[in-house]
Amino acid sequence: MKFQKICVIGLGYIGLPTASTFARHGVSVLGVDINPHIIETLNKGEIHIHEPGLRDAVTNAIASGNFRAATQPEEADAFIIAVPTPFQENKFGEHNGVTYKLADMRAVISAAESILPLLKKGNLVVLESTSPPRTTADLITPILARSGLVAGRDFHLAYSPERVLPGQILQELIENARVIGGVTPASAEAGKDLYSIFVKGQIIQTDATTAEMVKLMENTYRDVNIAIANEFSRLADKFGVDVWEAISIANLHPRVKILNPGPGVGGHCISVDPWFFVEAAPELTPLIYHARQVNDSQPHFVVETVKRALGSLSGKKIAALGLAYKPDVDDLRESPANETVHLLQEQGAQVLAWEPFKPDAQLPGINMADSLESALKDADAIVLLVKHTEFTKFVPADIAKITKARILVDTVSGWDSEQWQKAGFTLLRLGVGK
Numbered sequence: 001m002k003f004q005k006i007c008v009i010g011l012g013y014i015g016l017p018t019a020s021t022f023a024r025h026g027v028s029v030l031g032v033d034i035n036p037h038i039i040e041t042l043n044k045g046e047i048h049i050h051e052p053g054l055r056d057a058v059t060n061a062i063a064s065g066n067f068r069a070a071t072q073p074e075e076a077d078a079f080i081i082a083v084p085t086p087f088q089e090n091k092f093g094e095h096n097g098v099t100y101k102l103a104d105m106r107a108v109i110s111a112a113e114s115i116l117p118l119l120k121k122g123n124l125v126v127l128e129s130t131s132p133p134r135t136t137a138d139l140i141t142p143i144l145a146r147s148g149l150v151a152g153r154d155f156h157l158a159y160s161p162e163r164v165l166p167g168q169i170l171q172e173l174i175e176n177a178r179v180i181g182g183v184t185p186a187s188a189e190a191g192k193d194l195y196s197i198f199v200k201g202q203i204i205q206t207d208a209t210t211a212e213m214v215k216l217m218e219n220t221y222r223d224v225n226i227a228i229a230n231e232f233s234r235l236a237d238k239f240g241v242d243v244w245e246a247i248s249i250a251n252l253h254p255r256v257k258i259l260n261p262g263p264g265v266g267g268h269c270i271s272v273d274p275w276f277f278v279e280a281a282p283e284l285t286p287l288i289y290h291a292r293q294v295n296d297s298q299p300h301f302v303v304e305t306v307k308r309a310l311g312s313l314s315g316k317k318i319a320a321l322g323l324a325y326k327p328d329v330d331d332l333r334e335s336p337a338n339e340t341v342h343l344l345q346e347q348g349a350q351v352l353a354w355e356p357f358k359p360d361a362q363l364p365g366i367n368m369a370d371s372l373e374s375a376l377k378d379a380d381a382i383v384l385l386v387k388h389t390e391f392t393k394f395v396p397a398d399i400a401k402i403t404k405a406r407i408l409v410d411t412v413s414g415w416d417s418e419q420w421q422k423a424g425f426t427l428l429r430l431g432v433g434k
């Protein structure tokens, strides 16, 4: 199948890199987003998110004449849906006393509906948004059937999850293996034709539900692995062990690969996707459910560690370094750092947060510092919540000059205790009970 024009619906962390990469490979791309501010920003040649190389990619795509952005889709050969699939904020499911979060599929539904008047015989529709099992078959297929066309017979329909690492999205889009699940083998083949335009990694064809499940399994595996690391951090703390040392030794076993503990699990993917399994089959997912509980409660363990470092939190001034959900990105969604700041405040601490990747972020109930210096200046303690490279490069003697704090709590193993001690600091690391 040949593709001259495609529509990419949703221009966020996934849609925008995908759209600009197709444009760079000679396809005429209409990027669509319901947020008019994003469309204005892009059409001015600017970008609204931080991702290395993305500014150049979008500028080049616009300059080549292959990329435009608009709030409404147009007729095209293929439509890619890359809209958010968060969980619902205030609604929960319940099964035998287990309360679980529910997927919010409204953006996917409205994106699919926006294609309806444009859908033609021979088109390809690909859902990229991470979705609960059977979304393509049970949610997207009936919506698109309202066009009078049948998926798999009149047009191709596929599910192809994105597995890129924020910070390396443009490179991984091209190099990663990609799974394409079609509602029919011909739909998977059409999907392969589309992504072969730029994907250099292996392209695996399967059915849509398998592809949906593969994506959820990948992120659930990581969530459960981090949950066990977090539980180990609590055990190490109890038994006078350094969890970081213990994990690095355990990982010398050729068949063991424990991930790192930390303040919890955040972001738009790993902290959300496992719930899609729990919602779809609560009776089958006790392990996945409990792993979510462990990771969601890890900020409480951070607060206990900070409390131990400071004696009491009441009236103490704390500099919280990093609010992103992981190092070197500006994405603050579902960040455990955010939750940790709230919990510290609930216990009476006065927290000033500094996030170098989003210094002007406005988060309810969180006081943002306007510079690193102002965050640190009057602090009684500094809590490292995200392993941003620039934090790990701090020179302890320089930091000692700009803060009166001499107590550090490192939740991500970003700092070397000895070096900080030499500069007069006391450092407590999460999960170190020595």
Ligand SMILES: NC(=O)c1ccc[n+]([C@@H]2O[C@H](COP(=O)([O-])OP(=O)(O)OC[C@H]3O[C@@H](n4cnc5c(N)ncnc54)[C@H](O)[C@@H]3O)[C@@H](O)[C@H]2O)c1
Binding pocket: 009, 010, 011, 012, 013, 014, 015, 032, 033, 034, 035, 038, 082, 083, 084, 085, 107, 108, 110, 111, 114, 128, 129, 130, 131, 161, 162, 163, 164, 165, 166, 268, 269
């Ligand atoms: N960010 C990641 O690293 C990552 C990795 C793998 C998979 N995913 C998945 O990809 C999907 C998209 O994630 P993201 O991080 O790009 O989200 P995002 O929030 O960065 O971007 C989504 C964009 O879609 C727009 N949108 C919402 N509803 C729309 C509609 N009906 N029509 C047009 N535009 C609409 C929003 O305005 C937003 O700009 C999610 O399902 C996510 O789980 C994300």
